[in-house]
Amino acid sequence: MRNRQATQLLFEMSRPGRRGASFPPSDVPEQPLSQLIPESQLAAAPPELPELTEPDVIRHFVNLSTMNMSVDTHFYPLGSCTMKYNPKRHERLASLPGLVDLHPYAAEESSQGMLEILYELQDMLAEISGLPAVSLQPAAGAQGELAALLVAAAYFRDRGEQRSKVLFPDSAHGTNPASARLAGFDCVQLPSTDDGFVDLNRLREQLDDQTAVFMITNPNTLGMFEREISTISAMVHEVGGLVYIDGANMNAILGIARPGDFGGDMMHYNVHKTFTGPHGAGGPGAGPIAVRDFLADYLPGPLVTKSPEGSCQLQHPAKSIGRVRSHFGNVGILLRGYCYLRTLGALGLRQVSEHAVLNANYLLAKLKDVLPVPQGDRCMHEFVATAKPLAQDRGITAMDLAKRLLDYGFHAPTVYFPMVVPEAVMIEPTETESRETLDAFADTIVQIASEDADFVHQAPHETPVSRPDEVQAARQPILKWTPACE
Amino acid sequence: MAYLENTSDQQREMLETIGVASIDELFDQIPADLRLGRSLDLPPALTELDLTAHLGQLAAANSAKQGACFLGGGAYDHFIPAAVDEIASRGEFYTAYTPYQAEASQGSLQAFYEFQTLICQLTGMDASNASLYEGGTSVSEAVFMAMRVTGRHGKVVLLGSLHPEYRDVVQTYLSRLECEVVVVPTLEGTADAAHLESVLDNQTACVVIQQPNFFGCLEQVQELTEQAHRVGALSIVSCDPISLGLLTRPGDYGADIVVAEGQSLGTPLQYGGPYLGILTCRQKFIRKMPGRLIGQTTDRHGNRCFVLNLQAREQHIRRDKATSNICTNQGLIALRATVYLSLLGKQGIREVAELSCRKAHYAAERLTAIDGLDLAYDRPFFKEFTLRCRDGAESVSRQAAQAGFDVGPLLSRFPDGNPHDLLVAVTEQRTRQEIDQLADALAN
Numbered sequence: 001m002r003n004r005q006a007t008q009l010l011f012e013m014s015r016p017g018r019r020g021a022s023f024p025p026s027d028v029p030e031q032p033l034s035q036l037i038p039e040s041q042l043a044a045a046p047p048e049l050p051e052l053t054e055p056d057v058i059r060h061f062v063n064l065s066t067m068n069m070s071v072d073t074h075f076y077p078l079g080s081c082t083m084k085y086n087p088k089r090h091e092r093l094a095s096l097p098g099l100v101d102l103h104p105y106a107a108e109e110s111s112q113g114m115l116e117i118l119y120e121l122q123d124m125l126a127e128i129s130g131l132p133a134v135s136l137q138p139a140a141g142a143q144g145e146l147a148a149l150l151v152a153a154a155y156f157r158d159r160g161e162q163r164s165k166v167l168f169p170d171s172a173h174g175t176n177p178a179s180a181r182l183a184g185f186d187c188v189q190l191p192s193t194d195d196g197f198v199d200l201n202r203l204r205e206q207l208d209d210q211t212a213v214f215m216i217t218n219p220n221t222l223g224m225f226e227r228e229i230s231t232i233s234a235m236v237h238e239v240g241g242l243v244y245i246d247g248a249n250m251n252a253i254l255g256i257a258r259p260g261d262f263g264g265d266m267m268h269y270n271v272h273k274t275f276t277g278p279h280g281a282g283g284p285g286a287g288p289i290a291v292r293d294f295l296a297d298y299l300p301g302p303l304v305t306k307s308p309e310g311s312c313q314l315q316h317p318a319k320s321i322g323r324v325r326s327h328f329g330n331v332g333i334l335l336r337g338y339c340y341l342r343t344l345g346a347l348g349l350r351q352v353s354e355h356a357v358l359n360a361n362y363l364l365a366k367l368k369d370v371l372p373v374p375q376g377d378r379c380m381h382e383f384v385a386t387a388k389p390l391a392q393d394r395g396i397t398a399m400d401l402a403k404r405l406l407d408y409g410f411h412a413p414t415v416y417f418p419m420v421v422p423e424a425v426m427i428e429p430t431e432t433e434s435r436e437t438l439d440a441f442a443d444t445i446v447q448i449a450s451e452d453a454d455f456v457h458q459a460p461h462e463t464p465v466s467r468p469d470e471v472q473a474a475r476q477p478i479l480k481w482t483p484a485c486e
Numbered sequence: 487m488a489y490l491e492n493t494s495d496q497q498r499e500m501l502e503t504i505g506v507a508s509i510d511e512l513f514d515q516i517p518a519d520l521r522l523g524r525s526l527d528l529p530p531a532l533t534e535l536d537l538t539a540h541l542g543q544l545a546a547a548n549s550a551k552q553g554a555c556f557l558g559g560g561a562y563d564h565f566i567p568a569a570v571d572e573i574a575s576r577g578e579f580y581t582a583y584t585p586y587q588a589e590a591s592q593g594s595l596q597a598f599y600e601f602q603t604l605i606c607q608l609t610g611m612d613a614s615n616a617s618l619y620e621g622g623t624s625v626s627e628a629v630f631m632a633m634r635v636t637g638r639h640g641k642v643v644l645l646g647s648l649h650p651e652y653r654d655v656v657q658t659y660l661s662r663l664e665c666e667v668v669v670v671p672t673l674e675g676t677a678d679a680a681h682l683e684s685v686l687d688n689q690t691a692c693v694v695i696q697q698p699n700f701f702g703c704l705e706q707v708q709e710l711t712e713q714a715h716r717v718g719a720l721s722i723v724s725c726d727p728i729s730l731g732l733l734t735r736p737g738d739y740g741a742d743i744v745v746a747e748g749q750s751l752g753t754p755l756q757y758g759g760p761y762l763g764i765l766t767c768r769q770k771f772i773r774k775m776p777g778r779l780i781g782q783t784t785d786r787h788g789n790r791c792f793v794l795n796l797q798a799r800e801q802h803i804r805r806d807k808a809t810s811n812i813c814t815n816q817g818l819i820a821l822r823a824t825v826y827l828s829l830l831g832k833q834g835i836r837e838v839a840e841l842s843c844r845k846a847h848y849a850a851e852r853l854t855a856i857d858g859l860d861l862a863y864d865r866p867f868f869k870e871f872t873l874r875c876r877d878g879a880e881s882v883s884r885q886a887a888q889a890g891f892d893v894g895p896l897l898s899r900f901p902d903g904n905p906h907d908l909l910v911a912v913t914e915q916r917t918r919q920e921i922d923q924l925a926d927a928l929a930n
């Protein structure tokens with residue numbers, strides 16, 4: 001059973017003359033192709049794609065799929081990524097005829113059902129964030145950040161202000177500085193306090209009339225709610241700046257606290273995390289943004305609006321920053337988010353956060369003796385422990401622990417992020433895991449901590465491959481198969 | 487229904503282990519005055535049964551008016567073999583995430599390595615990344631990449647025949663940088679090469695060409711590429727991947743960066759997304775690429791395996807110095823394209839391209855035989871063309887819709903679009919009968 005028939009590449013399986021798809025013969029009058037397309041534009045031969053049958057292709061990819069860990073098969077406590085269960089009904093409903101086959105340029109009058117759903121989704125996202133204006137366009141969280149920063153820039157330009165700086169704590173996701181730079185701002189990174197919060201003194205030193213935006217994840221990437229968030233927001237507003245909330249950790253506060261109520265002026269959602277659009281082995285996501293009234297005119301369009309008569313239209317805001325993508329948002333993912341919100345309702349959403357926080361705190365309590373948490377005994381939906389004592393006492397690093405967990409059938413937590421914690425192990429169990437799973441995971445970590453260090457250092461032992469040589473990969477990159485590689 | 491696992495007994499025991507009396511107490515770290523203190527004002531929760539009925543109604547409100555699709559403009563109604571959905575709906579793929587742990591992700595990593603290879607075979611380029619968001623952002627990322635490669639940050643040239651929404655996206659992405667964006671006008675459906683010549687200089691980072699262009703016409707890509715190269719600018723080509731079953735591959739006429747909207751490769755229309763951004767380049771530029779790259783290497787036993795490669799370009803390592811801010815990409819859509827292309831193979835891609843091309847030319851012949859309808863441009867085209875309607879495009883589109891056919895988009899939808907023009911796209915799925923019926927409907 002352990003030998004999979006997937007280690008060959010498609011190209012190595014190819015045999016001339018095999019077919020995996022066929023099409024009916026042309027039913028229109030035949031003309032020589034050269035009369036339709038100038039010879040100079042015609043390729044001499046079709047592209048050298050592999051030749052395979054459908055059974056070849058199915059067996060190949062089904063076997064490949066078994067070499068993955070996934071939420072459907074394994075506990076996947078990848079911190080910051082909210083790897084919760086993805087309800088199957090969403091897959092079916094997002095594929096209904098009329099939704100899945102609707103062309104983005106279909107006339108508005110023949111898209112009313114779709115527009116109604118998207119309009120309703122905008123409303124729900126506004127209510128959950130406490131920020132009234134929503135654009136569904138951004139394709140992922142990082143694009144939401146960029147879009148919002150461009151909105152901020154347009155707002156300041158309109159007010160005749162030139163503000164050059166975007167501030168963020170050193171625990172921020174890498175996308176924050178990357179987006180700020182792309183949006184043409186100078187990046188100012190603030191050291192956090194020892195207990196992982198925004199250092200108000202450092203912040204005060206940096207705030208001035210050049211401050212455009214302060215970006216903050218709340219709960220922060222250490223899994224702690226920034227208690228001083230209203231003071232922080234007031235300080236930023238005092239110098240005329242805006243507060244951006246990175247919504248990656250919304251799973252902790254749904255229906256409990258709202259970014260708009262604790263001082264945020266703009267935020268993005270990660271629909272594929274918080275609202276169960278699946279993660280798709282890397283994407284697609286959806287990163288809608290919500291902003292205050294005075295920023296609404298700058299949002300990237302189109303937005304969905306509703307006339308007094310009840311019909312929906314697409315509209316670009318008056319002073320929009322312009323499009324951030326063609327067509328309309330990652331609708332397939334937005335539909336799954338809509339299904340989630342409609343089946344949970346207000347009570348269900350609140351329960352999500354309550355149980356996400358319960359599960360995380362339970363795991364923290366079970367693990368703190370072997371993996372201490374520098375930030376203390378309480379967390380929100382995730383926590384960042386350190387494997388530093390384990391590394392010092394036993395020679396087992398965060399990476400070793402991560403790799404060895406795979407042998408026991410657990411996906412690894414996020415390791416070495418955030419960088420402010422040495423040997424960081426970032427664990428986010430989510431609300432859809434049972435106590436039995438959490439117990440088994442905690443017991444396994446305790447066991448690994450007492451295993452032979454050399455053996456752990458060579459882990460994983462049970463996976464299809466072990467410890468790929470990344471240095472070699474980077475030194476001489478091989479990014480595609482070529483016949484010479486055989 | 488929130489998919490919760492723990493029974494009330496378990497919850498009580500868990501709280502005891504933590505050392506708190508209630509779940510509420512866990513939220514003490516949120517200051518009381520920042521808590522909502524009321525229920526969210528959301529529509530009441532629906533059961534699966536209710537939601538299915540509700541969405542069924544809304545979906546029907548769309549599909550009731552839908553007939554055969556002749557809509558184009560960057561998203562096309564190509565056939566999707568069942569095996570594509572079968573593989574993409576495997577939970578092992580769609581409920582996994584970014585393959586940070588290579589040992590737990592060889593399935594995704596190998597599939598994306600195969601994706602990169604297939605895309606290189608299709609475009610004739612040396613290297614492909616593992617996906618970007620969609621066609622418009624891919625053009626923007628390519629433009630940034632061209633600036634990094636050439637060291638020229640002052641000027642970017644877009645052909646006016648590039649999709650107007652892609653142009654808009656590039657303008658948005660560049661809006662805060664000191665970079666001049668020059669748009670070269672279109673002359674009779676294709677780029678005005680003389681005008682291009684007049685705006686090119688040794689400050690120009692790149693020329694962005696679309697092939698076939700937004701109006702469906704074939705550009706003189708080789709000549710335009712040579713024009714770019716003469717001033718040391720890069721040639722960026724945005725292409726229709728299906729067209730490469732028939733047309734010369736961009737790698738063969740000297741393109742430096744090739745991008746594409748990959749929706750046609752096995753992904754449904756779903757009102758605009760998620761689609762697939764494709765970005766490929768020449769070997770010497772690979773360290774300047776945005777997005778994830780999968781590389782081949784060996785593991786500690788010497789077995790071939792695959793890893794995320796050259797991560798030092800990316801935001802989670804390089805932060806504000808990264809080549810892009812992209813993190814989450816379009817992995818599952820890249821997987822769909824991988825399955826699609828491996829099913830079609832070299833013969834299948836050729837057939838889809840040829841059928842689409844032949845049927846589009848038949849449709850053009852039938853439609854332009856009607857009084858008041860003409861081709862807007864006398865240029866070679868592939869599967870899409872611009873129809874000029876003497877009495878306005880709006881009424882033609884309505885007439886088609888009444889007979890159950892969607893044509894368009896109307897060019898009046900875009901800034902400066904001619905209100906007499908609309909696009910007609912024909913894929914291998916359209917039958918001669920449907921084309922004849924469309925023509926009959928418009929003839930009356």
